[in-house]
Amino acid sequence: MTRIMTSRRHVIADDLRRQISTGHLKAGERLPSEAQLATRYTVSTPTLRGALALLQGEGLVEKIHGSGNYVRRPLRRITYVGGSGTSPAPPLRATIRTTHLEAHGDLPALLNVPPLSPLTEFLCVSQDGKAPHSMARIYVPRELAPAGCTSPEQLRARLAGDRPPLSEIQERLGARLPTQEESTALRISASMPVLSLTRVATDITGRVVEAALIVLPGDRADALFTTRLMANEGTPTE
Amino acid sequence: MTRIMTSRRHVIADDLRRQISTGHLKAGERLPSEAQLATRYTVSTPTLRGALALLQGEGLVEKIHGSGNYVRRPLRRITYVGGSGTSPAPPLRATIRTTHLEAHGDLPALLNVPPLSPLTEFLCVSQDGKAPHSMARIYVPRELAPAGCTSPEQLRARLAGDRPPLSEIQERLGARLPTQEESTALRISASMPVLSLTRVATDITGRVVEAALIVLPGDRADALFTTRLMANEGTPTE
DNA sequence: CAGTGGTCTAGACCACGAA
DNA sequence: TCGTGGTCTAGACCACTGT
Numbered sequence: 001m002t003r004i005m006t007s008r009r010h011v012i013a014d015d016l017r018r019q020i021s022t023g024h025l026k027a028g029e030r031l032p033s034e035a036q037l038a039t040r041y042t043v044s045t046p047t048l049r050g051a052l053a054l055l056q057g058e059g060l061v062e063k064i065h066g067s068g069n070y071v072r073r074p075l076r077r078i079t080y081v082g083g084s085g086t087s088p089a090p091p092l093r094a095t096i097r098t099t100h101l102e103a104h105g106d107l108p109a110l111l112n113v114p115p116l117s118p119l120t121e122f123l124c125v126s127q128d129g130k131a132p133h134s135m136a137r138i139y140v141p142r143e144l145a146p147a148g149c150t151s152p153e154q155l156r157a158r159l160a161g162d163r164p165p166l167s168e169i170q171e172r173l174g175a176r177l178p179t180q181e182e183s184t185a186l187r188i189s190a191s192m193p194v195l196s197l198t199r200v201a202t203d204i205t206g207r208v209v210e211a212a213l214i215v216l217p218g219d220r221a222d223a224l225f226t227t228r229l230m231a232n233e234g235t236p237t238e
Numbered sequence: 239m240t241r242i243m244t245s246r247r248h249v250i251a252d253d254l255r256r257q258i259s260t261g262h263l264k265a266g267e268r269l270p271s272e273a274q275l276a277t278r279y280t281v282s283t284p285t286l287r288g289a290l291a292l293l294q295g296e297g298l299v300e301k302i303h304g305s306g307n308y309v310r311r312p313l314r315r316i317t318y319v320g321g322s323g324t325s326p327a328p329p330l331r332a333t334i335r336t337t338h339l340e341a342h343g344d345l346p347a348l349l350n351v352p353p354l355s356p357l358t359e360f361l362c363v364s365q366d367g368k369a370p371h372s373m374a375r376i377y378v379p380r381e382l383a384p385a386g387c388t389s390p391e392q393l394r395a396r397l398a399g400d401r402p403p404l405s406e407i408q409e410r411l412g413a414r415l416p417t418q419e420e421s422t423a424l425r426i427s428a429s430m431p432v433l434s435l436t437r438v439a440t441d442i443t444g445r446v447v448e449a450a451l452i453v454l455p456g457d458r459a460d461a462l463f464t465t466r467l468m469a470n471e472g473t474p475t476e
Numbered sequence: 477c478a479g480t481g482g483t484c485t486a487g488a489c490c491a492c493g494a495a
Numbered sequence: 496t497c498g499t500g501g502t503c504t505a506g507a508c509c510a511c512t513g514t
Contacts, residue, residue, distance in 0.1 A: 007501085007502065007503090008502080008503075009502090009503095033479075033480060033481085034480080034481065035479095035480085035481095043503080043504085044503065044504045044505060044506085045481095045504095045505085045506090046284070046483095046484095046502095046503075046504080046505095047502080047503060047504080049481085049482085050502090050503095057415065057429075063481070063482095064480090064481085064511095064512085065480080065481055065482070065510075065511050065512075066479080066480050066481060066482095066510075066511035066512035066513075067479095067480065067481080067511085067512055067513075068479095068480065068481080068512095069480095069481085082463050082465070083463065083465035165467075166467050167466065167467055168464065168465065168466050168467065169464075169465045169467065170462070170463070170464050170465075171462070171463045171464075171465070172317075172460055172461070172462050172463075173411050173433065173460060173461045173462075173463075174413075174433060174456060174459070174460040174461075175412075175413035175414075175431040175432055175433040175434075175454075175456035176413075176431055176456050176457075177295060177429075177431060191295075191415075191429055193413040193414055193415060193431030193432075193456065194413055194431075195411065195412060195413040195433075196413075216413075218412060218413035218414050218431065219414075221412070222410050222411060222412040223410070223411045223412075224408070224409070224410050224411075225320050225321065225408070225409045225410075225411075225463050226406065226407070226408050226409075227320070227321035227406065227407045227408075227409070228405065228406050229403070229404050229405055229406065229407065245482085245483065245484090246483080246484075247483090247484095271498075271499065271500085272499080272500065273498095273499090273500095281484080281485085282484065282485045282486060282487085283485095283486085283487090283500095284483095284484075284485080284486095284502095284503095285483080285484060285485080287500085287501085288483090288484095301500070301501095302492095302493085302499090302500085303491075303492050303493075303499075303500055303501075304491075304492035304493035304494075304498080304499050304500060305492085305493055305494075305498095305499065305500080306498095306499065306500080307499095307500085477513100477514080478512105478513090478514085479511100479512085479513085479514105480510100480511080480512075480513095481509105481510085481511075481512100482508100482509075482510070482511090483507100483508085483509075483510095484506105484507080484508080484509100485505100485506085485507075485508105486504100486505105486506100487503105487504085487505100488502100488503080488504075489501100489502085489503080489504105490500105490501075490502075490503095491499100491500085491501070491502095492498105492499080492500080492501090493497100493498090493499075493500100494496100494497090494498090494499095495496085495497090495498105
């Protein structure tokens with residue numbers, strides 16, 4: 001149908017894509033300046049920038065203002081494993097910032113606490129080498145987060161003791177474009193989708209122990225859920 | 239930081255967004271032509287189109303080539319419920335096309351069958367009123383899909399009888415931009431992310447009974463997974 | 477400072493949709 | 496056919512990065 005959609009930027013993008021995939025342009029390498037490329041392809045700069053925007057949207061090229069366009073290094077994929085109540089990827093370094101705040105916005109409903117009740121937030125940015133790989137905000141009722149807890153792992157370990165055990169983990173996933181903050185933190189273009197994950201953990205008393213808002217870059221992350229069915233599946237009557 | 243990013247298209251987009259949210263521009267209504275809007279805001283057409291592209295990316299505006307820009311109707315959200323082995327949304331009408339083909343590409347690995355083995359594909363596009371809401375390709379080994387089965391539900395019902403019961407459902411989710419086919423079928427812009435879901439159902443003999451590739455539009459769909467934990471959670475020694 | 481990308485202009489021409 | 500959006504040009508000027 002609309003298959004002959006061969007605008008100039010697509011032709012140029014195809015050519016650059018080929019040069020990248022054949023190793024003619026190597027990972028990390030800087031591309032010629034946009035002006036040079038525009039001359040080479042005999043197009044105007046907006047057209048050439050359109051071609052680069054396509055590649056940027058595919059995660060093949062990273063633009064750095066004032067510096068140039070760079071071929072992105074191939075990225076290790078990460079898989080978020082659902083249902084376990086643990087954060088994205090164990091073997092990654094993470095930068096954690098702890099903040100005390102009061103429940104506002106969606107948080108009271110998420111955590112099932114009154115508005116303005118005290119919470120502790122852990123802002124975690126996990127790294128894989130130099131590249132950021134995920135960003136998470138973890139919220140915990142403050143009384144469950146003893147002072148001195150600087151990471152959710154510490155917290156979980158400390159809570160494992162005399163607290164009622166967890167009973168349910170609910171995870172909601174969506175796809176959207178990143179906020180400006182997210183695209184900066186994850187070093188992705190504003191047009192790269194992110195997998196947005198909201199995880200709520202409830203203990204057997206029905207109390208919400210933790211809510212996590214996790215953002216994973218769409219070009220190198222996915223989420224995996226495995227459900228084992230018991231031998232009682234007769235008619236799944238909704 | 240880069241908070242003073244007030245380019246013209248952002249100013250224009252903000253103004254149009256406000257007009258939409260205040261009802262000054264009503265849902266379904268056609269916006270003035272791009273030329274008129276460009277004159278009104280005293281910008282060039284590429285700049286105005288940049289503003290519309292922002293709104294389009296947010297799902298507020300739908301462009302129809304040759305016809306105009308329209309305010310999108312507010313959309314009913316749909317939630318895919320994971321772990322149940324059923325397709326997106328029961329109360330929606332679906333258009334189904336059945337095709338016979340041979341396993342190729344990723345399908346042999348997904349279904350754990352030899353390449354070129356016969357499969358049946360169900361292409362399901364579910365509708366909510368006039369708006370498409372999801373798109374799914376469901377693959378079944380052909381010997382499990384008796385002729386006359388024209389829908390996965392029929393199929394499931396027919397298989398419920400003497401077949402070994404299901405034992406595991408694995409669901410992998412990612413966020414990405416739609417293919418051209420998907421953006422057309424789902425009537426979303428090419429820059430609107432989709433939630434991509436791959437579901438594989440295995441029976442207790444280890445045989446893959448069904449693989450489904452499901453695409454949900456990011457602006458009106460999410461996926462929900464609920465995990466009930468048994469009382470054996472000691473130390474998650476991962 | 478020089479070089480880079482970011483934004484914008486004021487047109488032009490083409491492709492599509494509806495009457 | 497005519498009005499719509501889609502693409503493109505050949506510049507201009509601003510903002511950022513690195514030396």
